[in-house]
Amino acid sequence: MDDISRTAKDSTKAGVSRSRRRLLLNIGLSIAVILAGVIGAAYITKTAPKARRRPPAKIAPLVEVVKIQPGMHNVAVQAMGTVVPAREIVLESRVSGEIVALHPQFTVGGFLEKGLEVLRIDPLDYELAVTLAQARVKDAVSVLKVVEEEAAAAVEEWRLLYKENPKDSQIPALVAKEPQLEAARAKLAGEQADLRKAQLDLARTRIRSPFNAIVRKKFVDIGSQVSGQEQLAELVGTDVYWIQASIPVDRLNWITIPRQSAESGSKVRIFNRNENERSGTVIKLLGDLELEGRMARILIEVKDPLGLKAGGKTQLPLLIGEYVRIEIEGRQLDSVYRIPRAALRDNTRIWVASSDNMLKIRDVDILWRDAQTVLFRDGLESGDRLIVSELPIPVDGMPVQIAQ
Numbered sequence: 383m384d385d386i387s388r389t390a391k392d393s394t395k396a397g398v399s400r401s402r403r404r405l406l407l408n409i410g411l412s413i414a415v416i417l418a419g420v421i422g423a424a425y426i427t428k429t430a431p432k433a434r435r436r437p438p439a440k441i442a443p444l445v446e447v448v449k450i451q452p453g454m455h456n457v458a459v460q461a462m463g464t465v466v467p468a469r470e471i472v473l474e475s476r477v478s479g480e481i482v483a484l485h486p487q488f489t490v491g492g493f494l495e496k497g498l499e500v501l502r503i504d505p506l507d508y509e510l511a512v513t514l515a516q517a518r519v520k521d522a523v524s525v526l527k528v529v530e531e532e533a534a535a536a537v538e539e540w541r542l543l544y545k546e547n548p549k550d551s552q553i554p555a556l557v558a559k560e561p562q563l564e565a566a567r568a569k570l571a572g573e574q575a576d577l578r579k580a581q582l583d584l585a586r587t588r589i590r591s592p593f594n595a596i597v598r599k600k601f602v603d604i605g606s607q608v609s610g611q612e613q614l615a616e617l618v619g620t621d622v623y624w625i626q627a628s629i630p631v632d633r634l635n636w637i638t639i640p641r642q643s644a645e646s647g648s649k650v651r652i653f654n655r656n657e658n659e660r661s662g663t664v665i666k667l668l669g670d671l672e673l674e675g676r677m678a679r680i681l682i683e684v685k686d687p688l689g690l691k692a693g694g695k696t697q698l699p700l701l702i703g704e705y706v707r708i709e710i711e712g713r714q715l716d717s718v719y720r721i722p723r724a725a726l727r728d729n730t731r732i733w734v735a736s737s738d739n740m741l742k743i744r745d746v747d748i749l750w751r752d753a754q755t756v757l758f759r760d761g762l763e764s765g766d767r768l769i770v771s772e773l774p775i776p777v778d779g780m781p782v783q784i785a786q
Contacts (some may be wrong), residue, residue, distance in 0.1 A: 400547035442781040443774075444778065447735050447767035455757055457636050457712030463627030463652075463682065465704045469593060469619030472741050476586040478609040479503040481602055490600050493620065493690070494591035500615075501589050503608065508584040511681045516576035522570040527556050545695045594620045596688070598702075623687035623700055625652065625662060626697065627708055628677040636712040636750075639667045650682050651709040657696040659686055664710060715749060718757045726756045733769040734762060735782055741769070743778045 465655035483502040487494055494500055540553050555561070595617035602614050637648040647664030654660070666681040688698035700706070727733060727743075734742045762768070770780070 400413050401538050416434065422784055424436055428590050442739070442783040444771075444783045444785050445735065445769045445773065446742075446771040446785045448720060450719055450762070451666075452717045452719055452759075454714055454716050456758070457711050457723060458752070459633050459637055460622070460752055461549040461627045461629045461708050461710070461712040462718055463706055463708050465684075465687070465700050465702055465706060466624050466626050467618040468622040468624045468683070468715055470598075471592065471617050473500075473589065473591075473614045473617055474502065474752050475589065475608045475612045475614055477503060477508065477583050477609060478584045478612075479505075479507065479587065479607060481604055481606045481609070481747065483603055488597060488600065488615070490597055494595045494617065496591055496593050496595065498591045499589055503587040503589070505587040506579065508587055511580040512584050514575070514616060515573065515580040518573040519570070519577050522566070522573040526563075526566040527572050529559060529562045533563055539607075548704055574773055589614065591617065593617075596620050620688050620690060621685065621686045623702075624665075625628055625650075625682040625684060625706060625708065626668075626679060627682060628672050628679050629673070629710075631678050633712075635666070637664060637710050639664055649711045652682070652700075653707045653709075654700060655698055660687075660697070660700065662708075662724065682710075684686075713772055715757055715759075718749060718759050720768065721756050721758075721768055723751065723754055723756055726751070727776075732761060733773070734766040734775060735769055735784060736766060739782055739784060741773075741776060741778065741780045742766070 470529040480503065481501055482504045482706055485494075485498060485500045486492075488500040525586055537553055537558050538696045542555050567694070597615055598618050600614075602608060602612075608614070638646075640647045649666060650662040652660040662682040662684040664680055668679040668681065670679070670680055671677060683719050684700060686692065687700040721732065725732060726748075730748065732744050732746055734744060738743050746757060746758040746763045748758050750757040767784070771785075
């Protein structure tokens with residue numbers, strides 16, 4: 383029994399000894415691999431080729447430039463405006479009666495020439511009134527002649543009776559029938575006035591267009607019964623339209639506004655639908671500011687707004703209430719530079735390429751600016767070229783490359 387126990391203990395010790403040897407072998411192999419890796423890495427690092435350091439190359443950005451020269455330029459004040467009628471009336475009847483005739487052009491949108499008879503009121507009653515007035519005038523003329531003959535006879539009789547007495551040479555008014563003469567003359571004048579009134583009423587049965595006009599609204603037709611001062615139609619003059627435009631108050635000193643009828647105002651270019659261009663003239667400055675925006679209001683005159691006298695040219699007509707774009711020709715500036723608004727940097731600066739292709743940032747004193755252009759007098763030198771392209775980080779003095 384003791385032999386068996388001793389044999390088991392010996393076999394256990396042998397197994398433990400083999401495990402230790404295996405562990406030590408694994409550790410040794412791992413250490414060898416790590417040392418080999420370290421030695422190999424060191425060798426590769428030591429023997430690898432080394433890159434030479436070079437300073438970074440300076441790349442000049444490519445820019446687009448334009449050459450500009452000083453010259454004379456006209457300021458253009460841009461604004462928006464609304465077309466309004468220059469002449470507009472409500473055509474009314476001066477007499478009453480039934481409408482018996484209408485001109486074919488007396489319809490909404492119809493064109494009426496000055497003096498054209500547009501409608502007629504039944505004239506029969508007024509013709510009868512003229513006839514009666516003429517009869518009364520003839521009767522008054524007859525009465526006046528009778529009184530004049532009687533007065534002449536009475537004066538002659540008085541002179542025959544008192545020709546020997548110079549004190550009684552003065553003929554009394556009653557003897558000369560002066561009251562009767564005055565009454566007869568007054569009666570004749572009254573009857574003549576009634577005749578003229580009747581003739582005037584008869585003429586007013588024919589209603590005519592007071593100027594070249596277009597019918598904007600029509601209120602009557604054939605058979606309508608009208609009374610005095612009744613509205614017949616609304617007429618708008620076609621010779622001239624106005625455009626009411628609003629501009630900033632500080633722009634007023636750049637344009638010419640006439641103060642007397644003999645003066646002429648600034649010329650205006652007008653663009654309506656499809657950029658159709660018309661021409662006009664500034665004629666008035668209204669005396670108040672618009673409520674919204676506090677801007678000044680001006681009137682621009684446009685002749686032949688409907689193109690009726692265009693002489694064969696096809697022009698889009700201006701329409702009442704239409705919204706249009708205008709350009710008012712302002713004062714002329716001499717010896718100034720004109721550049722695109724996009725070429726102005728930070729509202730007061732420009733970029734220029736000098737003669738040695740270096741970027742120069744210049745401050746300029748702006749004389750005029752609008753949405754498209756900027757005008758200034760100083761800030762450029764001979765040989766400078768204006769840079770119109772963008773740069774991500776502009777630095778004064780940096781080199782630039784000029785695009786061909």
